[in-house]
Amino acid sequence: MKPLEPKPKIPYVVGSKSPTAVAINSASKAGEWIKSRLGLIKEINTKCSPQDLVTDVDKGAELMIRKLILTHFPDHSILGEEGVEPGAEASERALNQAKEAEYLWIIDPIDGTTNFVQGFPFFCVSIALAYRGEVIIGVIYDPIRDEMFVAEKGKGAYVHGNPMKVSRDEKLADSVLAVGFNPDRSYALPVNMKGINALADRTLSLRAAGSAALHLAYVAAGRLGGYCEVGLNAWDIAAGALLVKESGGMVTDTTGNPYDIGVRRLVASNGRIHQELLDVLKNAEATGV
Template structure:
């Protein structure tokens, strides 16, 4: 019953935040910069996180929350915030709008991402796409669904048959993997929302996703979706995933080692932490 209560609270929080986001999707936003002109935050991001925090703390006042808008900008601050909370008994990991740049420009590929980690292990993941009204939900050991229907990762085994997804790395030299992998696969999509791209891996719409320089709130919920849909998630060097991983590879499992090998050969594999 407690697990159901946590799930219900997360769904209610995502639904209200998603309604706010959808209502403002095509309006002019108040935009501020974090670390650069491509690292954006809007008043809707902040209001969305306030909604989610209110829902969680009303039901679970003793739980911890790690939300993107509650952390100072920059990788060092993100790493420090996670290190302080990662082993909490109940840690909610929240991205109120994953894909803010898309949201600002009216490109309809963004979502609400809410995960619950208990003693460092993600046990609940919800990714809500408010523009398509798609609910991607996973609970540890119980599988993953999209709008109530069971999800499974793709069955693709040949790289030449795979549609992959990724994100542009913040440092140009980390783009070597993209140029190495692109000729080996059918194509690559870069859509601008880590959480939603992971959800699409879980739903079998793309065969894999990799990206450098992500934060826990970008991927925690999506990682559980992929794993519970039968996929595999590691860092880009193939080492096990945990909340500190900032260089991520998620696939249907069949192609995982092949992709990890290509990425490793393209450039020296980075370490699996945020430091």
């Protein structure tokens, strides 16, 4: 019997000027450069807390992505993590100033910077495009696993060119959920800990791998049943939220209101366990409201 031939690798770098192709190309090029800088970081600083890190590689990757996007779309606006002052208030101000743009690119050059600094292989590039405040394109690239997650509004979501579907878990007890240990130690972390404590014995298991964007990509791919965290920013979740919705899942804030790019208290799931997850967070006073 002849051995099966490996499937041809789908090219990620597309020579088109469509916004989706530009997002894919930008994420791919930045991701490969980030990967090449593992262990070669020259500068590490902190932002809103000692646990909130930023490196010269974050800044370089964002500059690269900005240049690639603006080469094709010079009239578009860009909201990138490294162009915003640290802290929740600064993030909210920057989003309010930018969200009225007709076309707004929302970029996190390295989601999971602490992992990148430590050499822990769970970080990614996240790029989204919003049209009049609604996310229409979401791209997340994991350079370590060479996984490109892509979603277009109304056209589904894909990884390696294959359609993604959320898990079919019917209840929390059957689900593996992702949670986050937010670097905001004064507000977000205590709220998240309440939720983590409440969910620990209500789920099959919990995971906290340190990248909101990849957690959302994994919900979209059916690898996780859901994900929740308080204290996030638009660039952490814009691309991933579209991936989840286009894979058949549900994304809201922690009180069940529909997702928009201003949401900072996030719950994403396969949809089937969503209300049960919201109820647990509410009863644990872990909504952040």
